[in-house]
Amino acid sequence: MAKIKLTKNELKKQKDALKMYKRYLPTLQLKKQQLQTEIRGIEARARDIAAERDRHLAEFQAWVAVFGEEDAIKRPDGGWIISSGTIRTSVGNIAGVDIPVFKDADFAIDEYDLFAKPLWIDRALERLRAMLTLDLEIKVLEEQIARLSRELRTTTQRVNLFEKVKIPETAASIKKIGIYLGDQQTAQVVRGKMAKRKVERIAS
Numbered sequence: 296m297a298k299i300k301l302t303k304n305e306l307k308k309q310k311d312a313l314k315m316y317k318r319y320l321p322t323l324q325l326k327k328q329q330l331q332t333e334i335r336g337i338e339a340r341a342r343d344i345a346a347e348r349d350r351h352l353a354e355f356q357a358w359v360a361v362f363g364e365e366d367a368i369k370r371p372d373g374g375w376i377i378s379s380g381t382i383r384t385s386v387g388n389i390a391g392v393d394i395p396v397f398k399d400a401d402f403a404i405d406e407y408d409l410f411a412k413p414l415w416i417d418r419a420l421e422r423l424r425a426m427l428t429l430d431l432e433i434k435v436l437e438e439q440i441a442r443l444s445r446e447l448r449t450t451t452q453r454v455n456l457f458e459k460v461k462i463p464e465t466a467a468s469i470k471k472i473g474i475y476l477g478d479q480q481t482a483q484v485v486r487g488k489m490a491k492r493k494v495e496r497i498a499s
Contacts, residue, residue, distance in 0.1 A: 301472050306469065312461075312465050326390050344432055351429065397436070
């Protein structure tokens with residue numbers, strides 16, 4: 296605890312500070328709860344989308360296996376002929392934190408010979424696009440969680456600072472100054488009475 300002056304001005308300063316801490320603490324606690332709730336909600340959404348993506352993948356693999364021509368939607372290097380391009384997002388705000396909000400994704404599709412590819416290639420690419428879109432949406436949700444988690448850490452630190460340090464320290468300072476000023480006032484009254492009795496004795 297920093298050294299404090301044992302004066303009336305310091306007492307007022309400490310009381311004002313305590314009032315401010317107590318006024319801001321509920322707001323910080325509310326923000327902390329809101330962030331925790333939002334993070335849990337986004338995590339649940341990310342899990343749901345991941346499960347949907349996995350279902351898409353299983354269906355896609357089973358569907359391609361029926362035709363037995365998986366190479367038809369792959370490049371010579373083994374990668375898909377469709378690849379993720381640009382994620383389109385907007386900006387949202389949760390508890391004062393700017394977060395990316397997934398809108399859609401653009402994909403690059405390699406040119407291919409329509410005559411050399413099987414008839415189901417377009418449907419396969421559409422299914423693959425849907426699966427990759429879910430994958431990219433999960434990445435955006437993970438970025439939301441990362442940003443909100445950083446803000447939650449900062450907010451939690453502030454809540455702890457106010458609850459465990461600032462409010463107890465300030466209350467202790469107020470008590471210390473109050474006791475000192477009370478003692479000083481008592482001593483002053485005692486000195487005044489002693490001086491009055493002394494004057495009365497001299498006068499008599």
